Amino acid sequence: MLCLGIEGTAEKLGVGIVSSDGKVIANVLKQHIPREGIHPKEAAAHHADNLPNLIKSALKKGELSLGEIDLVAFSQGPGLGPCLRIAAIAARTISVSKKIPIIGVNHCIAHLEIGRLATPALDPVMLYVSGGNTQVIAYEGEKYRVFGETLDIAIGNCLDQFARGLKLGFPGGPVVEKLAAKGEYIPLPYVVKGMDMSFSGLMTAALKAAKKHRAEDVCKGLQETAFAMCVEVTERAMAHTGKEEVLLAGGVAVNSRLQEMVKTMARERGAGFYVPEKSLLGDNGAMIAWLGLVMHKAGVKQKIEDTSVNQRFRTDEVNVTWR
Numbered sequence: 105m106l107c108l109g110i111e112g113t114a115e116k117l118g119v120g121i122v123s124s125d126g127k128v129i130a131n132v133l134k135q136h137i138p139r140e141g142i143h144p145k146e147a148a149a150h151h152a153d154n155l156p157n158l159i160k161s162a163l164k165k166g167e168l169s170l171g172e173i174d175l176v177a178f179s180q181g182p183g184l185g186p187c188l189r190i191a192a193i194a195a196r197t198i199s200v201s202k203k204i205p206i207i208g209v210n211h212c213i214a215h216l217e218i219g220r221l222a223t224p225a226l227d228p229v230m231l232y233v234s235g236g237n238t239q240v241i242a243y244e245g246e247k248y249r250v251f252g253e254t255l256d257i258a259i260g261n262c263l264d265q266f267a268r269g270l271k272l273g274f275p276g277g278p279v280v281e282k283l284a285a286k287g288e289y290i291p292l293p294y295v296v297k298g299m300d301m302s303f304s305g306l307m308t309a310a311l312k313a314a315k316k317h318r319a320e321d322v323c324k325g326l327q328e329t330a331f332a333m334c335v336e337v338t339e340r341a342m343a344h345t346g347k348e349e350v351l352l353a354g355g356v357a358v359n360s361r362l363q364e365m366v367k368t369m370a371r372e373r374g375a376g377f378y379v380p381e382k383s384l385l386g387d388n389g390a391m392i393a394w395l396g397l398v399m400h401k402a403g404v405k406q407k408i409e410d411t412s413v414n415q416r417f418r419t420d421e422v423n424v425t426w427r
């Protein structure tokens with residue numbers, strides 16, 4: 105069985121094709137580069153303009169025709185409404201015209217399930233750090249539950265806004281990582297409240313610090329502080345749930361310093377540390393296709409009426425019937 109998955113929650117548009125035995129046949133991506141922060145309607149226009157060709161290129165990569173696809177999946181949320189709608193409309197069109205089932209999936213759960221497919225992790229605590237999300241998620245009582253999350257902006261957004269403030273370009277994460285490697289640590293506000301994190305005050309403080317310190321040093325302080333906050337919450341979630349695996353997900357997780365910090369924490373606890381390859385770490389269509397297949401196999405069925413998008417789709421709204 106073959107599933108075509110469409111990802112379009114934010115500025116990235118992805119199309120993936122995965123087979124029911126877990127083989128990623130195609131996983132193509134097209135990124136909208138915003139001028140000033142992500143403008144939802146501009147990103148949606150980008151997706152509408154590029155999706156037909158991206159679907160064609162995924163099919164071409166797999167040497168397939170649309171007629172050979174058995175199931176279509178799309179990210180139903182959380183994300184930016186106009187962007188979500190483009191992916192949903194395309195998926196509905198394919199479903200109706202090819203008479204194949206459709207499944208709208210939760211984007212955050214898709215990150216977790218592709219991590220379980222692509223790494224040996226079986227039951228991990230996932231640290232999901234991206235442009236729009238920062239959550240610590242793990243399975244408990246038939247749900248994927250959020251054990252901790254940001255109270256304001258996502259960590260990736262914090263890095264992106266900081267970089268934009270210093271005119272370092274977009275996306276900010278990779279530039280900050282490069283500069284931080286040459287920097288000396290300076291202290292910045294560390295904000296963990298219970299199991300939740302806050303990054304907006306940290307970003308403002310970093311911008312302010314950049315007026316009197318070298319950019320390299322602020323980047324170092326920013327990374328160390330933001331990443332330590334994530335590691336603290338992740339470690340506490342592991343201690344609380346008793347789980348012995350940690351899985352990274354999201355675009356920020358490509359950062360080698362973050363990986364090193366999480367790996368150190370895991371090693372000290374005697375826990376497993378897992379990172380999927382880069383193409384499956386950030387937003388991508390293959391993870392949507394894979395979760396679609398997993399849910400379909402578990403008997404989940406949706407009618408077209410069930411496929412409206414949900415900008416605030418919470419991870420723990422989904423009944424996990426497949427584990």
Ligand code: AMP
Pocket residue numbers: 116233234235236259260261263264275276277278281354355356357358359360385386387
């Ligand atoms: P995603 O939303 O999962 O597609 O990830 C996008 C986010 O990842 C953006 O906020 C980027 O700035 C961030 N990012 C990409 N590369 C890195 C890196 N090397 N270090 C930190 N953040 C990164």
Ligand code: MG
Pocket residue numbers: 211215234237354355386387
């Ligand atoms: Mg994501």
